[in-house]
Amino acid sequence: KLVEVAEAEGAFIIAHGCTGKGNDQVRFETTIKALNPAIKIIAPWRTWDLESREDLIDYAKAHNIPISQTTEKIYSRDENIWHISHEGGNLENPWNEHKDDIHVLSVPIEQAPDQPTFVEIEFEQGIPVAVDGEKMNAVKVLETLNTLGSANGVGTIDIIENRLVGMKSRGVYETPGGTILYKAHTALEKLILDRDTMQYKNIVAQKYAQLVYDGLWFTPVREAIAAFVDSTQQSVTGTVKLKLYKGSAVPVASKSLYSLYSEEFATFSKDEVYDQSDAEGFINLFSLPLKIRAIQKQQLSGEIKGAGNLEKKILKGGDFIR
Numbered sequence: 064k065l066v067e068v069a070e071a072e073g074a075f076i077i078a079h080g081c082t083g084k085g086n087d088q089v090r091f092e093t094t095i096k097a098l099n100p101a102i103k104i105i106a107p108w109r110t111w112d113l114e115s116r117e118d119l120i121d122y123a124k125a126h127n128i129p130i131s132q133t134t135e136k137i138y139s140r141d142e143n144i145w146h147i148s149h150e151g152g153n154l155e156n157p158w159n160e161h162k163d164d165i166h167v168l169s170v171p172i173e174q175a176p177d178q179p180t181f182v183e184i185e186f187e188q189g190i191p192v193a194v195d196g197e198k199m200n201a202v203k204v205l206e207t208l209n210t211l212g213s214a215n216g217v218g219t220i221d222i223i224e225n226r227l228v229g230m231k232s233r234g235v236y237e238t239p240g241g242t243i244l245y246k247a248h249t250a251l252e253k254l255i256l257d258r259d260t261m262q263y264k265n266i267v268a269q270k271y272a273q274l275v276y277d278g279l280w281f282t283p284v285r286e287a288i289a290a291f292v293d294s295t296q297q298s299v300t301g302t303v304k305l306k307l308y309k310g311s312a313v314p315v316a317s318k319s320l321y322s323l324y325s326e327e328f329a330t331f332s333k334d335e336v337y338d339q340s341d342a343e344g345f346i347n348l349f350s351l352p353l354k355i356r357a358i359q360k361q362q363l364s365g366e367i368k369g370a371g372n373l374e375k376k377i378l379k380g381g382d383f384i385r
Contacts (some may be wrong), residue, residue, distance in 0.1 A: 065091075066098040078105040086227050087141075090278030097281040116151060138165065144205055146238040154233045161221055161235050168213050168237040172310035175216035179308035181315075182211055184247045186303075189296030191244055205240045212239025215307040227277050243312045247303040250314035254322045255298055264295055 069077055077095060081088035083106070092104050113119055116132070116139065123130045132138070139150045147167050153159050163171045184204075185193035191204045199207065212218050218239035226232055252261060267288050274285045301319025305312050325336075 066095055066102065069102060070099065075101065076103045076105060078107065081106060081108060083109045084226070084228060084230065084232075086276065086278070089227055093278040094281060140167070142167070144202065144209075145241050146236055149235040149237075150232060154235060157223065157233055165235055166219070166237065168209065169219050169239050170213065170216050172216040172219075175309050176214070179306050180211055180215055181304060181306055182208070182243070183302055183304045184208075184244070185301070186248065186251055187300050189248065189293075189299040191247075205244070208240035208243045211307060212243050212312065215312075216310040217307055217312045218242035219310065243305060243307070246312045246314055247305055248299070250303045250305075250317050251299055251301050251319065252295075254301065254317045254324055255319055256295060257323060260295055264292065267291060 065077065069075075077091075079088065079091050081091060088106060095102055095104060107113070113122060120130070120132055122128075138152045138154070141148045149161075149165050149167075153165075154161060183195050184191055185196075191201065192198060194204055194207045218241065219235065219237050221233075221235050223231055223233050252264075256264070271285065271288045271292070274280070274282065274288075279285060298321040299319075300321060301317060303314050304316040306315050
């Protein structure tokens, strides 16, 4: 959108307020270059003689520029509908516990209600479409869950991250609605996706997150991973119920017409669909490589004298290995 507006306005220069230490400068500039390499980029933090956030506050005061930051609350904050991030100030020492006054979206967990809140989220092909039975668009879903999550202290994390530019930094992030959506979506996938698809999706999710973190959104590999994820979501349709309480968002129930969970197969009560004796043969075949390896190790160590034909002994089974 930034490049789109610049082009619409006939602008050939884009300026941003990122410092020379952050990842955001990389994200802005990598994206700008990917979409319109003719646009020139100006970053005052990297060229002016303002060397600290305190310098910026003094500059703003001297030029009557209204800002919310003060030398007491000097946090660097970035906010949108998805989250708010806090860096700097008291957080720069990792031994300092973050203060309650840092919270903007969510209450501290100590101030959350003593009674849990339950919420149901409905998904269609991986996309949230309703909250507590009420159909709504994505923005309304997020606004609704932000309100519920904020009131229950959900979604605040205090982390040390590894910046792309080579240093570690500490940040406190508040993502109430996003946390609830993530927990709900993960629970629904567990009900619907098969084991191999889930495992592989978890693998590519790490790469996807790194690409986004590094500002490499407009790249072939990011687009390819997104296409794979879209394919996995074709059957991720259903409803998840979550319990919100004192900073936690715990999925407590889920249902879907596409569920691979079968109570008839999973029950510990009597059933007519599963022959438990079949498991013995499966385990014998599944563990065969381990059994061969164990016999080989014992042969090499001299524990088995003249073991002979391994295949015959393995097929024969028995208790010849002591």
